[in-house]
């Protein structure tokens with residue numbers, strides 16, 4: 001079965017491509033979604049791409065991912081720096097989880113430096129623009145095919161040979 005990756009986007013990212021293009025670029029969220037879908041299919045993955053401005057809705061998506069997703073890619077946006085509740089929900093997800101930021105949060109004002117979500121993310125990609133989502137998808141595909149933790153029955157096939 002083709003594994004599904006949840007791609008979750010936090011508050012205000014619905015305005016991608018509309019506001020502050022000097023920071024976030026010109027691509028809209030709909031265009032990004034299409035690019036992610038195409039890239040995922042080329043990697044043998046399905047995606048479920050969501051955006052919400054509501055903390056609880058994002059948390060419920062993470063809960064849903066526990067049963068239906070092999071991995072999570074999340075751009076928590078402003079909730080990165082405030083939401084212990086979102087952090088707690090992600091801790092309950094056993095598969096690979098990658099945090100993506102379009103901008104390089106470490107080069108910005110100090111309020112953007114300390115992501116709570118990074119405490120549970122397997123990896124953080126920041127500053128690659130929206131290509132960071134594609135890089136995360138590639139990393140997910142590699143993780144799942146390597147059989148590293150998180151590759152459960154929901155993931156890709158187990159490797160045919162295991163070196164010891």
Ligand code: CA2
Pocket residue numbers: 011012013014015016017018019020021024075076077078080100101102103104105112
């Ligand atoms: O760089 C990122 O992806 C961020 O997660 C974006 C967040 C910001 O709080 C993080 O520090 C870094 C802000 C998202 C705001 O979304 C907008 C989208 C388009 C135009 C303006 C804001």
